[in-house]
Amino acid sequence: MLRLDSRRESAFGFLSSKDQSIRCRVEKSEMSEGPINQNHMIETTDCLEAVGVFRGWKNFFFLMVLLSLLVTQISFWLVDVKYVELPASPSETVTAETPTAGLLPTDPNAPAEVEPAGSKFGFDFLKKLNYSHLARTIDLVNGVLVVTAALYCMAMFFSLMVSLIGRLGGINHISRAFFLSLIMLVLILPWQKLIESSVVGAVYMSEDLITWSAYKTQNILTTILYYMRFAGYWAVVVLLLIMSQTRSARWTKAILRRLEII
Numbered sequence: 001m002l003r004l005d006s007r008r009e010s011a012f013g014f015l016s017s018k019d020q021s022i023r024c025r026v027e028k029s030e031m032s033e034g035p036i037n038q039n040h041m042i043e044t045t046d047c048l049e050a051v052g053v054f055r056g057w058k059n060f061f062f063l064m065v066l067l068s069l070l071v072t073q074i075s076f077w078l079v080d081v082k083y084v085e086l087p088a089s090p091s092e093t094v095t096a097e098t099p100t101a102g103l104l105p106t107d108p109n110a111p112a113e114v115e116p117a118g119s120k121f122g123f124d125f126l127k128k129l130n131y132s133h134l135a136r137t138i139d140l141v142n143g144v145l146v147v148t149a150a151l152y153c154m155a156m157f158f159s160l161m162v163s164l165i166g167r168l169g170g171i172n173h174i175s176r177a178f179f180l181s182l183i184m185l186v187l188i189l190p191w192q193k194l195i196e197s198s199v200v201g202a203v204y205m206s207e208d209l210i211t212w213s214a215y216k217t218q219n220i221l222t223t224i225l226y227y228m229r230f231a232g233y234w235a236v237v238v239l240l241l242i243m244s245q246t247r248s249a250r251w252t253k254a255i256l257r258r259l260e261i262i
Contacts (some may be wrong), residue, residue: 004105038068041049044166044168047162047163047165047168048166048168048255049165050162050166051162051163051255054155054162055248055252056157057151058155058159059245061148061149061155062152062241062245064144065145066238066241068142068145069143069145069202069234069238069241071137072138072141072234073230073231075137075138075141076077076209076230076234077134078129079134079209080230083129084130084134085129085130085131086131086213087210096112107136129229131206134206135206135245139205139206142203145188145203146190146203149181149184149185150185152181152185153178153181153182153184153185156177156178156181156248157178157246159178159248160175160178162175163255168255168259169254169258170251170253170254173250173251174248174251176247177244177245178244179249180240180247181241183240184240184241184244187201187237187240188237189203190205192208200229200233202236202237204229204230209230
């Protein structure tokens with residue numbers, strides 16, 4: 001009985017204060033129905049514990065995916081507005097600093113350098129940003145994005161399985177959330193690297209910026225394709241991510257309504 005009480009405490013931990021009345025209803029039902037209902041209560045409590053775990057990790061992976069997508073989009077716009085200059089080809093390297101810059105003689109009659117506007121707001125580090133820094137950041141964030149998106153989709157799948165086994169309700173919402181996350185994962189994967197085809201994913205490599213920038217100004221069609229590739233594709237993935245997270249939130253509310261009926 002102590003084991004049942006401890007499980008009940010952890011299972012109802014994810015409920016808000018206004019939903020604690022559900023707990024009293026379940027306990028009254030357990031006391032009135034006898035040992036058979038107690039066994040059912042143990043199974044439901046186990047499922048609720050699993051729901052609490054998967055819900056927490058799902059929210060964490062959601063934040064990681066969203067932050068990674070924001071970093072990739074910021075990197076694209078830094079290149080698009082020419083804040084970061086691209087090399088002529090991916091094989092070229094850009095040096096971070098010029099070692100002899102401080103050894104060259106200066107002209108006393110030369111006009112003073114104007115301080116960039118960004119330095120007034122504490123963005124001095126952006127002045128040292130170049131393509132090599134941006135390429136390393138993109139490669140790192142791409143790895144984090146693919147892994148966390150896959151884990152987010154897995155968390156949705158396990159939540160669906162727990163909801164089915166425990167008959168917790170909200171199957172409509174969690175099923176839609178899982179398939180939305182699965183579509184998001186398929187769109188994120190860099191198919192242009194995995195299968196070496198013309199099919200591209202939302203994840204882009206640093207050399208893709210150089211390749212696509214060369215065709216940006218050819219005509220209006222290539223310009224549209226350029227922004228659809230790096231901005232429109234990204235917006236679709238973010239929309240799918242938010243829709244999936246919203247559906248999973250509705251699933252949690254459906255579980256609470258189901259427990260209230262019990």
